[in-house]
Amino acid sequence: MNRKKAKPLRLDIRTVAQTAGVSVATVSRVINNVQSVDPKLSKRVWNAVSQLGYIPNTQARALVSGKSKLFGLIISDITNPFFPELIQGFEDKAVEVGYETLIGSTNYDLRKMELCVQRMLERKVEGVAVMTFGIEEPLLERLTSQRIPMVFVDVAAPDAPISAIKVDYRKGLFEAVQHLAVLGHRRIAFLRGPLRLHSATARVEAFQQAAKSIGLRVPPEYIFVGNHTTEMGSIGAETLLSLKEPPTAILCSNDMTAIGVMHAALRKGFRIPEDLSLIGFDDIKFAQFLLPPLTTVRMSGREIAASAVLALRDAVASDAPPTVVPSDIQTNLIVRQSTAIPQGSLSDLTLQKRPKKQRTI
Numbered sequence: 441m442n443r444k445k446a447k448p449l450r451l452d453i454r455t456v457a458q459t460a461g462v463s464v465a466t467v468s469r470v471i472n473n474v475q476s477v478d479p480k481l482s483k484r485v486w487n488a489v490s491q492l493g494y495i496p497n498t499q500a501r502a503l504v505s506g507k508s509k510l511f512g513l514i515i516s517d518i519t520n521p522f523f524p525e526l527i528q529g530f531e532d533k534a535v536e537v538g539y540e541t542l543i544g545s546t547n548y549d550l551r552k553m554e555l556c557v558q559r560m561l562e563r564k565v566e567g568v569a570v571m572t573f574g575i576e577e578p579l580l581e582r583l584t585s586q587r588i589p590m591v592f593v594d595v596a597a598p599d600a601p602i603s604a605i606k607v608d609y610r611k612g613l614f615e616a617v618q619h620l621a622v623l624g625h626r627r628i629a630f631l632r633g634p635l636r637l638h639s640a641t642a643r644v645e646a647f648q649q650a651a652k653s654i655g656l657r658v659p660p661e662y663i664f665v666g667n668h669t670t671e672m673g674s675i676g677a678e679t680l681l682s683l684k685e686p687p688t689a690i691l692c693s694n695d696m697t698a699i700g701v702m703h704a705a706l707r708k709g710f711r712i713p714e715d716l717s718l719i720g721f722d723d724i725k726f727a728q729f730l731l732p733p734l735t736t737v738r739m740s741g742r743e744i745a746a747s748a749v750l751a752l753r754d755a756v757a758s759d760a761p762p763t764v765v766p767s768d769i770q771t772n773l774i775v776r777q778s779t780a781i782p783q784g785s786l787s788d789l790t791l792q793k794r795p796k797k798q799r800t801i
Contacts, residue, residue: 451494460488511539511752512560512568514553518545520668520696521724522741526571529742533749539566546572548634548667557583567591567752571744573639589755591748594638603751605744605769607639610646612737612771613691616719617650619735619773620689623781625717629662629687631676631697640668643693643721662687666697673700681708681716688717688782695720695727695736698778702730713780723774733776744769 453471457464462481469477470485488494513530515523523545531541542563544556560568560583567589583590590602620628630647633640644663651658664680666672673692677700680687692698698720702712710716712732720727723738747769 451492453494456485456488456492456494459492460484508564508566509539510542510563510565511749512542512544512556512563512565513748514544514546514556514560514568514570514572516546516548516572517668518547520694521726522694522696522722523571525725526741526745529745530569530571530749532742533746537749537753539749539753561586561588566756569745569748569752571748573637589752591751591755593744594642603755605747605751607642607739607744607769608771609639609642609739610649612721612739612773613643613646614650614653615773616691616735616737617647617656618654619775620691620717620719620779621654621656623717623779625689625782626656627662627685627687628656628658628689628691629664629680630658631664631666631673631680631690631692631701633666633668633693633697635665640693647691666693668694668696670696670700670703673697674704675700677701677704678708681705681710689719689779690716691719691721693721695722695724695734698727698734698736699730713778715783717779717782719773719779728776730778732778735776735779736774737771738774739769739771 453464453467457467460467460481462485466477466481467485470482471489511530511534513527515526517523527541527543534541542560542565544552544559546553546556565588568583569591571593573593584602591605592602593605594607595604617628628651630644632644635641648658661683662680664676666676673696676697677690680690681704690698690701692701698718701718705712705716705718712718718734720734720736721739722741723736727734727736
């Protein structure tokens with residue numbers, strides 16, 4: 441005798457209501473965090489949700505509430521190890537405050553940037569964190585016209601719903617320049633990022649101020665314009681190390697550039713740190729595993745991400761975002777093994793001439 445298989449229980453909001461012994465409207469209010477629901481009823485609903493393994497339809501909830509509970513995150517280069525750390529930090533903090541994350545990577549391409557913005561507008565994001573470290577006009581035009589709160593790094597545009605996260609580049613770069621100067625370096629070059637990025641300009645300006653503060657002259661040819669990639673780091677190092685009077689130390693605007701410098705220096709027969717001291721910026725996770733481990737200026741991607749999420753949450757809640765996120769993101773020097781006393785300096789010669797200690801038996 442053939443027995444008909446029992447139809448699987450349809451798991452929806454009605455099933456939850458039946459299990460909890462409440463109305464569908466009550467389940468809806470509980471799931472949407474309406475505060476007026478009786479706590480005892482709310483507990484019964486959540487117990488039923490847990491018992492059934494019910495997963496609320498967030499898209500349906502968004503249609504009812506008019507809130508997508510989505511934050512957009514736009515980054516410039518997903519292949520740069522700094523950004524995955526930032527993304528992870530952003531998602532962790534977003535989940536903590538009840539939001540999901542829609543991610544877009546522009547790869548510095550205008551067309552991709554426009555597509556990212558279009559996708560976010562279609563998904564009705566409630567706020568966007570623009571973590572490209574430079575203001576891009578298309579983003580401003582499209583998102584500002586929709587009055588969508590935004591967070592940028594460093595710069596806020598006037599008369600727009602934009603908050604700015606301030607990064608203190610000066611502290612870490614002053615520490616880096618002073619570290620090299622104490623070692624005895626006087627010929628220090630800087631391999632900067634793209635001209636159009638505010639953060640890249642802020643970093644080179646902080647470097648120049650630090651050099652000036654200790655009376656160090658930096659010739660124009662010691663400032664090389666790169667683009668934050670390993671390839672341009674190699675080209676920059678080739679150029680700087682081919683000068684008639686090459687630098688004894690190179691400070692880079694990010695760690696990816698510093699990795700490119702390492703490869704170019706090796707090809708040209710320069711040893712790091714014996715012949716060339718090298719400092720990066722960002723402190724990406726594997727900087728400590730390079731050979732030699734990279735001395736770098738640490739800037740926490742997770743800290744930036746957490747500040748961005750909180751700024752967006754506050755902006756959505758108040759409809760009036762602050763112009764500046766209150767606390768600055770600090771930077772500081774992490775000394776590892778890619779810096780040393782320059783060859784031929786007085787300190788270096790003193791070390792070389794120091795007599796060896798006699799072993800005693």
